[in-house]
Amino acid sequence: MPDHDQSLPQVPESKTVPKKRARFSFVWVIPIVAAAAGVWIAVTRIMNKGPEITIVFTSADGLEANKTKVNYNGLDVGTLTAIRLAPDHQHVIATAAMNPKTKDYLVKDTKFWVVKPRMSGLSVSGLGTLISGYYIGVQLGQSTESERNFTALPSPPLTGNVPGRVYMLHTPKLGSLGEGTPIFFRQITAGQVVTCDLDSGGQFLNVKIFVQAPYDDYISANTRFWHASGIDLSLTANGLHVQTESLMSILAGGIAFETPASDSAVTPAEENTTFNLFDDRTDAFAPPPRDPQTYRLVFKQSMRGLTVGAPVQLGGITIGEVTEISPQLDADTMEFTVPVTVSVDPQRYGIRFLHVPAGQDLAQSRKKVMDTLISRGLRAQLKTGNIISGSLYVSFDVIPNAPPATLDWAQNPVELPTVSGNIQEIEDNVAGLLKDVDHAVTNATVLLGSANHLIEPDSVFLAHLNQTIMSARGTLTNADTLLGSANQLIEPNSVLDAELNNLLLQGGGAASAFRELADYLERHPEALIRGKTGEAK
Amino acid sequence: MNSLPPTAMSRGLHGCPACGLLSRPAPGTEEGHCPRCDEKLEFRKPASLERTLAYLIAAAVCYIPANVLPVMSTNTSGGSESDTIMQGVVLLWSPTGWPLSLIVLFASIMIPSAKILALLHLVISVKRGSIKNNVQRVRLYRMVEIIGRWSMVDVFVDTFTVSLIQLQPLMSVEPGPGLLFFAAVVVLTMLAVESFDPRLIWDPANSKITKTEVQYA
Numbered sequence: 134m135p136d137h138d139q140s141l142p143q144v145p146e147s148k149t150v151p152k153k154r155a156r157f158s159f160v161w162v163i164p165i166v167a168a169a170a171g172v173w174i175a176v177t178r179i180m181n182k183g184p185e186i187t188i189v190f191t192s193a194d195g196l197e198a199n200k201t202k203v204n205y206n207g208l209d210v211g212t213l214t215a216i217r218l219a220p221d222h223q224h225v226i227a228t229a230a231m232n233p234k235t236k237d238y239l240v241k242d243t244k245f246w247v248v249k250p251r252m253s254g255l256s257v258s259g260l261g262t263l264i265s266g267y268y269i270g271v272q273l274g275q276s277t278e279s280e281r282n283f284t285a286l287p288s289p290p291l292t293g294n295v296p297g298r299v300y301m302l303h304t305p306k307l308g309s310l311g312e313g314t315p316i317f318f319r320q321i322t323a324g325q326v327v328t329c330d331l332d333s334g335g336q337f338l339n340v341k342i343f344v345q346a347p348y349d350d351y352i353s354a355n356t357r358f359w360h361a362s363g364i365d366l367s368l369t370a371n372g373l374h375v376q377t378e379s380l381m382s383i384l385a386g387g388i389a390f391e392t393p394a395s396d397s398a399v400t401p402a403e404e405n406t407t408f409n410l411f412d413d414r415t416d417a418f419a420p421p422p423r424d425p426q427t428y429r430l431v432f433k434q435s436m437r438g439l440t441v442g443a444p445v446q447l448g449g450i451t452i453g454e455v456t457e458i459s460p461q462l463d464a465d466t467m468e469f470t471v472p473v474t475v476s477v478d479p480q481r482y483g484i485r486f487l488h489v490p491a492g493q494d495l496a497q498s499r500k501k502v503m504d505t506l507i508s509r510g511l512r513a514q515l516k517t518g519n520i521i522s523g524s525l526y527v528s529f530d531v532i533p534n535a536p537p538a539t540l541d542w543a544q545n546p547v548e549l550p551t552v553s554g555n556i557q558e559i560e561d562n563v564a565g566l567l568k569d570v571d572h573a574v575t576n577a578t579v580l581l582g583s584a585n586h587l588i589e590p591d592s593v594f595l596a597h598l599n600q601t602i603m604s605a606r607g608t609l610t611n612a613d614t615l616l617g618s619a620n621q622l623i624e625p626n627s628v629l630d631a632e633l634n635n636l637l638l639q640g641g642g643a644a645s646a647f648r649e650l651a652d653y654l655e656r657h658p659e660a661l662i663r664g665k666t667g668e669a670k
Numbered sequence: 671m672n673s674l675p676p677t678a679m680s681r682g683l684h685g686c687p688a689c690g691l692l693s694r695p696a697p698g699t700e701e702g703h704c705p706r707c708d709e710k711l712e713f714r715k716p717a718s719l720e721r722t723l724a725y726l727i728a729a730a731v732c733y734i735p736a737n738v739l740p741v742m743s744t745n746t747s748g749g750s751e752s753d754t755i756m757q758g759v760v761l762l763w764s765p766t767g768w769p770l771s772l773i774v775l776f777a778s779i780m781i782p783s784a785k786i787l788a789l790l791h792l793v794i795s796v797k798r799g800s801i802k803n804n805v806q807r808v809r810l811y812r813m814v815e816i817i818g819r820w821s822m823v824d825v826f827v828d829t830f831t832v833s834l835i836q837l838q839p840l841m842s843v844e845p846g847p848g849l850l851f852f853a854a855v856v857v858l859t860m861l862a863v864e865s866f867d868p869r870l871i872w873d874p875a876n877s878k879i880t881k882t883e884v885q886y887a
Binding site for chain 1: 683684692693694695696697701702703704705711717720721724725727728729731732734735739746751757847851854858865
């Protein structure tokens with residue numbers, strides 16, 4: 134409402150400019166553009182928002198919300214967005230925002246685990262995480278069932294994305310096996326131990342192993358697995374054995390396998406086949422007893438040196454082993470006996486009848502054979518297998534003039550007749566000899582006493598006496614020699630004894646040094662790389 | 671009733687905003703150019719409220735992504751990490767670093783939002799022809815005008831960091847999409863402040879007085 138003031142005549146008039154007024158104010162383009170940009174960003178965000186998953190960890194050690202990545206083969210596929218304690222207060226639940234493209238791979242058997250520096254066996258992995266921080270590894274699953282809630286593995290799956298097969302090994306003892314223990318095939322590392330679990334019965338351990346391709350093609354149903362752990366030092370009746378698989382297995386233990394040569398065209402064993410894990414290669418390839426027969430042997434001598442597992446031999450060939458040694462007391466006579474139970478494989482000593490008469494029971498014919506053999510003088514005896522270790526073994530031998538014996542087939546197990554072994558024989562002989570000598574000396578004394586009265590030059594007695602003395606001297610010399618040699622064998626300060634002591638001491642020293650090394654490595658696995666760095670606290 | 675204080679507009683005169691020369695618009699027109707300095711002359715800024723409102727809405731729209739999207743992403747050999755403004759505030763919050771954290775909080779989060787709300791209040795109150803607290807409202811306007819530009823500090827720090835930290839294999843810092851929106855918020859609010867005409871605050875008072883005077887005259 135400009136009413137022109139006429140009282141100010143000097144005020145000049147403004148210039149007129151043609152109006153260029155827009156009907157629509159362009160200023161409104163700005164908020165529209167801003168809104169459009171915001172909406173576009175929001176839409177792309179929502180479109181790019183992948184699935185959200187939860188992973189349960191046992192510990193949040195090294196994990197950080199909004200920092201820790203989920204990594205598949207070196208590619209970021211997600212990020213942890215939140216970490217919280219599970220309601221049970223034992224676990225940690227992490228929420229991860231995954232890339233939208235991972236949607237199809239988040240299935241039931243997809244596995245997650247924390248990648249951090251680890252040493253398993255002799256292999257070191259995840260060193261990169263020392264700089265970058267821990268991340269979460271993924272192994273994509275094959276299942277078609279979609280899943281959003283996962284539980285992390287305690288350690289990376291060893292089967293990784295490598296082709297191969299998983300097998301189970303059955304073993305009563307674990308030895309130095311553990312997760313990541315290498316598996317050797319002809320001394321090449323062919324796989325790893327995945328897990329070691331106790332069988333539900335608690336009697337056995339189930340060792341799950343992974344053998345990578347192409348080595349898994351060499352595993353057939355007949356393949357034998359055995360402990361290749363460290364150095365296998367065995368001092369048995371067969372002598373000293375040192376067996377190792379490789380330097381790596383000496384330090385970390387291992388499992389070796391081999392398929393018998395006869396299976397040249399192997400058909401690979403199916404996945405998850407169960408095998409037995411043997412103690413050593415010899416054990417693994419020992420033919421399993423096909424129809425073991427157990428017998429009982431009662432020896433009237435010391436069992437010192439006889440162990441369970443000691444061989445039972447026939448003519449120097451092992452046909453079985455000692456399975457049990459347990460002393461027992463006869464309630465009637467109050468006498469101790471030490472029955473030895475042996476298990477022998479009849480096939481190994483050739484009871485493999487060329488032709489079993491038709492209609493005749495195999496067991497029946499076996500009984501007949503045993504009866505015949507016993508009547509011909511087959512007897513069990515203990516023999517010294519190794520003079521150093523003093524270990525004994527059971528030997529079946531035909532003793533020509535053995536006291537006759539019969540078998541009582543009603544017993545279970547059947548008791549076979551025994552004779553005293555060679556050491557016992559020597560002892561018996563020496564005792565017999567001493568008795569003879571004693572007898573002779575007594576005779577001589579009596580003779581001398583009566584001779585006193587009868588001594589006359591050129592008497593018949595003197596001549597007899599002379600003769601007797603001569604024979605006694607001969608006997609004594611014999612006895613002396615025998616005792617001397619026996620002494621040498623038994624004397625505490627003999628060379629043999631000293632050597633034996635020395636050997637055992639050194640063996641003991643070596644064993645304890647090795648145990649210390651193993652202990653130290655167990656506590657400080659990093660010492661393999663860094664060397665020994667003082668005592669850690 | 672005290673007499674109506676004269677304004678240039680009430681007398682039908684333009685005051686030049688640049689040189690202060692009073693001039694009368696050419697007959698039949700309301701706008702023109704200053705005869706002395708050729709500055710554009712208007713009684714009031716044209717479409718002031720409309721423009722301010724448009725800029726404010728644009729700023730408010732941009733304010734959301736500016737705070738939700740990361741403003742900076744740090745790439746190290748260990749992986750990349752991107753932070754929003756609020757995360758930066760949380761990150762800086764420590765027994766020794768809390769003043770810095772507060773500065774970022776004020777400059778980057780509270781001031782832009784306060785600016786938008788303050789201008790919105792001014793626009794609405796002017797539109798409704800409110801005559802209350804005129805002095806406070808002008809004070810508010812001045813504060814918004816002075817303080818508002820400091821929000822740009824954040825953008826400057828960000829761009830400096832981005833250009834300085836480019837140790838390619840080890841570490842690099844890259845601007846995030848949020849930064850662009852944040853800069854837009856700051857610029858748009860400044861434009862809004864610029865397009866708002868504080869003289870409008872006083873106009874309703876004048877016209878009301880005029881009306882009452884006319885009624886009682």
